[in-house]
Every structure is written in C-alpha cells, then in structure tokens.
Amino acid sequence: MIVLLAGLPGTGKSTLARELARRTNGVVLDKDQVRAALFPAADIEFSTEQDDFCQHIMLLTADYLLRLNPDRVIFLDGRPFSRRYQTDDVIRFANRLHTPWRILECICSETTAKKRLDEDEHPAANRDFELYLTVKARFEPIEREKTVIDTDHDLETCVKEGLTALLRSLPKVHG
Numbered sequence: 001m002i003v004l005l006a007g008l009p010g011t012g013k014s015t016l017a018r019e020l021a022r023r024t025n026g027v028v029l030d031k032d033q034v035r036a037a038l039f040p041a042a043d044i045e046f047s048t049e050q051d052d053f054c055q056h057i058m059l060l061t062a063d064y065l066l067r068l069n070p071d072r073v074i075f076l077d078g079r080p081f082s083r084r085y086q087t088d089d090v091i092r093f094a095n096r097l098h099t100p101w102r103i104l105e106c107i108c109s110e111t112t113a114k115k116r117l118d119e120d121e122h123p124a125a126n127r128d129f130e131l132y133l134t135v136k137a138r139f140e141p142i143e144r145e146k147t148v149i150d151t152d153h154d155l156e157t158c159v160k161e162g163l164t165a166l167l168r169s170l171p172k173v174h175g
Contacts, residue, residue: 001072001073001074001099001100001101001102001166002062002066002074002076002090002093002094002097002099002100002101002102003017003020003026003073003074003075003076003101003102003103003104003166004076004081004087004090004101004102004103004104005017005075005076005077005081005104005106006079006080006081006082006087006103006104006105006106006142006146007080007081007105007106007107008080008082008107008113008132008135008136008139009080009113009117009128009131009132009135010108010112010113010114010116010117010120010129010132011106011107011108011113011151012106012108012116012151012158013077013078013080013106014028014030014077014078015151015155016104016106016149016151016155016158016159016162017030017075017077019155019159020073020075020159020162020163020166021073021075023159023163024073024163024166025072025073026072026073026074026075027065027072027073027074027075028075028077029058029061029062029074029075029076029077030077030078031051031054031055031058031076031077031078031079032078033078034054034057034058034061034078035050035051035054038054038057051079052086054078055076055079055086055089055090058076059089059090059093062074062076062093063093063097066097066099070099073166076090080135080139081103081142082135082138082139082140083138083140084140084142084143087103087142087144091144102146102147102165102166102168103142103144103145103146103147104146104147104149104162104165105142105146105147105148105149106149106151106158107148107149107150107151108150108151108152109152110132112151112152113129113132114129114132117129117131117132147161147162147164147165147168149161149162149165
C-alpha cells in the first residue's frame, strides 16, 4: 500500500507517518531526506521542479520496496500534496503497480502549526510559518477519497484514526 501524507507544513504529517510506519512495519520515504541525500547543499533549491524530481525518486523507491515485499506499507512524507497533479501522479503510479493507496490529510489549528514550525528543527530550510501561509493560499482541495486527521488531538488518537483508514476497504485499484 502507498499512503500519501497530505497537509500544510506543521500539521504533523511526519510525526504521524513515523508512528504509523512503526506500528505497521512500514517505511517512511521523506522528500526532504531524499533531497538532502541527492543534492549538494549548494544545489538545494526547494523548487517545484526539484520537489517533483524527489517525489519521482520516492516513487521508484516505493516500487522497488513493494517488489521486495508486496505487503509493505509505504508512507510518502515531506510534501503537502497541495496541488491536484501531485496526488494524481502518485495514484496513477500506485494503480500501475496494482497497489492500493490511501490519503491521510493532516490538519490542525493555525496556532498549533505556527508553534510547531517555530519550535521544530527541520531539514527543509524554507519550512516556516511564511511557507505555511503561502501553501495555504494556493492549496487545492483534495477531492479524492481521504481521511482527515486533526492533529490537535493526541498522537494516539491520530494513530488510531490513521490505522482505521489503512484498514478500510477500498478497491485494489482506484482511479
């Protein structure tokens, strides 16, 4: 299964992805870690082109890992999936692999997101409240089937909601 963690910066996607992966023996593929591994610091640009490139590498990695173990759960993290094409690309990829997919959209109050962004150290140097506001202004609603998880709730509640969503039956391939 491929799981997209969607939501604005600071909404708890990474925290939720790591805990769900731990409980499902899954793997988190994080765009910011992939970027840092692929590009020298001087060539990191946080552009849409570089984000799309890193996402492509993550999908190739997911394919490889799923061929090794088709029952594995792959969590795609580090991207808000704020544009429709980004979600559509992953779903098309999952469908080509005949692999089920889920979307978990993390939300929280703006106050919580700002606090998290101000306090957290993150590999993406551009990750701050200004980025939150920029992404929020251009976020295209996710019109695919998804589970919305309010991460203002405690982590255990959020994990239970996520696990329930992962177990929910969807068609094997859903376009």
